[in-house]
Amino acid sequence: MAVTVYIPTPFRRMAGNQSYVRAEGENVGEVLDELGRNFPNLRDMIYDRDGSIPAHVNIYVNNQEIHSLQGKGTPVQDGDELAVIPAIAGGQTLTPEQVTRYSRHIIMPQVGPVGQRKLMGAKVLVVGAGGLGSPSALYLALAGVGTIGIVDFDVVDLSNLQRQVLHQNEDIGRPKTESARDTLLSYNPDINVVIHDTPLTSDNAMEIIPQYDIVVNGADNFTTRYMVNDAAYFAGKPLVDGSILLFDGQLTVYKPGQGCYRCLFPAPPPPGMVPSCAEAGVLGALTGVIGSLQAVEVLKLILDIGDSMTGRLLLYDALSGEFRTVKLRRDPNCPLCGDNPTITGLIDYEGFCGAPFPSHEVTA
Amino acid sequence: MAIQVRVTANFQKLIGGERSVQGEGKTLGELLDNLEQRFPGFKDNVMTDGQLQRFVNIYLNDEDIRFLEKLETPLNEGDVVSILPALAGG
Numbered sequence: 001m002a003v004t005v006y007i008p009t010p011f012r013r014m015a016g017n018q019s020y021v022r023a024e025g026e027n028v029g030e031v032l033d034e035l036g037r038n039f040p041n042l043r044d045m046i047y048d049r050d051g052s053i054p055a056h057v058n059i060y061v062n063n064q065e066i067h068s069l070q071g072k073g074t075p076v077q078d079g080d081e082l083a084v085i086p087a088i089a090g091g092q093t094l095t096p097e098q099v100t101r102y103s104r105h106i107i108m109p110q111v112g113p114v115g116q117r118k119l120m121g122a123k124v125l126v127v128g129a130g131g132l133g134s135p136s137a138l139y140l141a142l143a144g145v146g147t148i149g150i151v152d153f154d155v156v157d158l159s160n161l162q163r164q165v166l167h168q169n170e171d172i173g174r175p176k177t178e179s180a181r182d183t184l185l186s187y188n189p190d191i192n193v194v195i196h197d198t199p200l201t202s203d204n205a206m207e208i209i210p211q212y213d214i215v216v217n218g219a220d221n222f223t224t225r226y227m228v229n230d231a232a233y234f235a236g237k238p239l240v241d242g243s244i245l246l247f248d249g250q251l252t253v254y255k256p257g258q259g260c261y262r263c264l265f266p267a268p269p270p271p272g273m274v275p276s277c278a279e280a281g282v283l284g285a286l287t288g289v290i291g292s293l294q295a296v297e298v299l300k301l302i303l304d305i306g307d308s309m310t311g312r313l314l315l316y317d318a319l320s321g322e323f324r325t326v327k328l329r330r331d332p333n334c335p336l337c338g339d340n341p342t343i344t345g346l347i348d349y350e351g352f353c354g355a356p357f358p359s360h361e362v363t364a
Numbered sequence: 365m366a367i368q369v370r371v372t373a374n375f376q377k378l379i380g381g382e383r384s385v386q387g388e389g390k391t392l393g394e395l396l397d398n399l400e401q402r403f404p405g406f407k408d409n410v411m412t413d414g415q416l417q418r419f420v421n422i423y424l425n426d427e428d429i430r431f432l433e434k435l436e437t438p439l440n441e442g443d444v445v446s447i448l449p450a451l452a453g454g
Contacts, residue, residue: 132454220454243451246373250451265450269419273409277453280374315448319373319383326426326446 003031003076006083007042008112014041019109023082028059029072031082046084058085058099060107065100083107098190102144115303116144120190122302123147125212127200127228129180130154131277131287132218132242132294134166139295140216141184141191145302148184149212151196152176163284200224202346205231214301216294217241220277222268223349229254229261230346233336240297242290244282245275249290249316252328253297253309259330260337264313268349286318367395367439370446378406387445392422393435395445410447419450 002024007015015021016039023038025031032053036043048054059066060083066074076082085099085106094102094113098120105111105119122145126137129152140148156164156171156179171179177195184193196208200219205227209215215232217239219225225243232239232254239254241261254260293314300306313328335342370384379385380403389395400407410420422429423446429437439445 128454130454218454220452222450222452225452243453245451245453248372248374248451250448264421265419267418269417269450273417274419274449274452275374280453282453315446317372317383324426324446326423326448327428327431329428329431331430 001026001076001078001080003078003080003082005031005035006081006107006109008083008085008106008109009114010086011042011045011084014045015039025076027070027072027076028061028066028074028082031076032059032072032084035084042084045086055096056086056093056099058096058103059083060085060103063104063107065103086113098144101188101190105143110305111303115305118302119144119299120146122214123149123212124214124216124298124302125149125151125209126216126218127151127224128218128220129164129166129176130160130218130220131163131244131282131284132291133180133216134164134218135288135291136216136218136240136242136294136298137180137184138165138187139292140298141188141193143295143299144188144190145298147192147194147212149194149196149208150177150180151198151200151208152180153197153199159278163282163287165288200227200231202227202348205346206234209237210235212237214298215239216298217243218291218294222274225261226268226349227346230336230343232256233260234346238301240294240301242294244286244290245277246280247283247286247318249286249314249318251290251293251297251309251314251316252312253301255308255310257330257337258310259328260334262336262343263331263334263338264328266331266335283318286316289316289318365390365439365441367441368444369395369399370444372448372451374451375409375447375449378409379403389439391435391439392424392429392437392445395439396435417449421448422446423448 005021005023023031023034102116106113106116124145126133129150154176156167156174156176166180166183175197177197181193181195209231215237217228233256236256242251297309312325315324332339366386369387376383387395388398
């Protein structure tokens with residue numbers, strides 16, 4: 001049987017700098033034997049002196065770890081893909097539990113053990129533990145993002161449970177930050193969750209945001225959206241922005257100097273002009289679509305893979321089922337990031353945007 | 365010249381309850397006037413003092429009309445114009 005064997009970066013120089021090599025055998029053991037004959041240095045990495053596979057190396061057949069199959073006796077078919085994944089990356093060790101937990105990441109060449117270490121070393125701030133913050137924080141936690149900060153000042157309300165998957169019935173009345181932390185840690189105890197049980201204001205934004213690498217905007221009001229935008233720009237942090245209403249979602253990524261929320265919408269609407277979700281409603285599952293896309297963009301930024309949504313605004317119309325993308329440009333006349341900025345410090349729009357805070361009545 | 369105009373769900377009440385309508389006009393300004401004739405009050409939601417509202421963007425196909433010729437932007441048969449207000453929900 002001829003199979004393909006994926007060789008991850010740490011082993012590649014021992015396999016002629018190839019990402020994939022061909023090998024033959026009836027089962028995993030025979031394939032590894034041939035691999036060892038063809039690449040003697042690699043053999044020393046995948047076999048101990050006694051001929052067994054060391055504990056820090058996992059072997060996968062079509063994405064399944066062989067301990068859950070028949071070990072070295074696992075039969076292989078023509079066209080199967082094997083992967084030899086070490087738990088060593090960047091001088092730091094992934095524990096066997098981490099190798100298994102993140103195996104579907106590690107097995108992908110775009111992530112690998114090095115990428116997984118990047119995720120584990122990353123710090124991401126999620127503003128709002130609501131409709132968007134729930135799915136985005138959840139997928140970041142599952143992905144092993146090492147430090148997740150949650151900013152929210154609200155408590156869980158029964159009406160939140162139609163869409164906010166971080167919170168459950170028994171959490172009603174609890175601070176959203178605490179409920180969010182407990183949920184994230186129950187999914188993945190391997191991460192650190194930092195809670196900021198406060199509204200984001202001009203007093204604290206520049207203390208909180210600089211502690212993180214990337215900011216996710218899941219705010220439910222214009223006041224906080226402009227605050228997050230301005231503070232992320234001043235702190236030089238990428239902002240993964242999403243917003244929703246009724247059946248519509250919007251998503252983009254602002255990198256400092258390449259356009260910001262004020263380039264798109266220079267100023268907030270007057271009170272009452274654009275309703276909040278509490279006033280107009282939102283399809284619950286829509287928050288899952290946009291929040292999950294925000295998590296995807298964060299992971300891409302951390303891993304430095306693919307094309308970020310920077311410079312593009314994604315529009316999702318749930319009713320027509322259509323995704324469209326329009327161009328988003330840096331505005332040279334932007335009051336914040338333009339050529340002659342007029343905004344040089346944080347502005348509290350309290351009571352200005354139709355959704356003053358703190359308010360327990362306007363929650364998305 | 366028939367131009368397709370699309371709006372978000374929170375603006376559909378402004379164009380008779382539809383998500384998209386056909387409008388007429390050789391320029392964007394003419395198109396907005398055409399919509400105002402058919403849906404009185406429409407323009408007040410996207411413009412103020414003859415300027416576009418700062419929390420509403422209009423796209424001709426995939427380009428923001430602020431980076432084209434704004435209300436003077438010429439339109440062609442088959443163009444799609446999208447009217448997009450800022451959404452605050454999260």
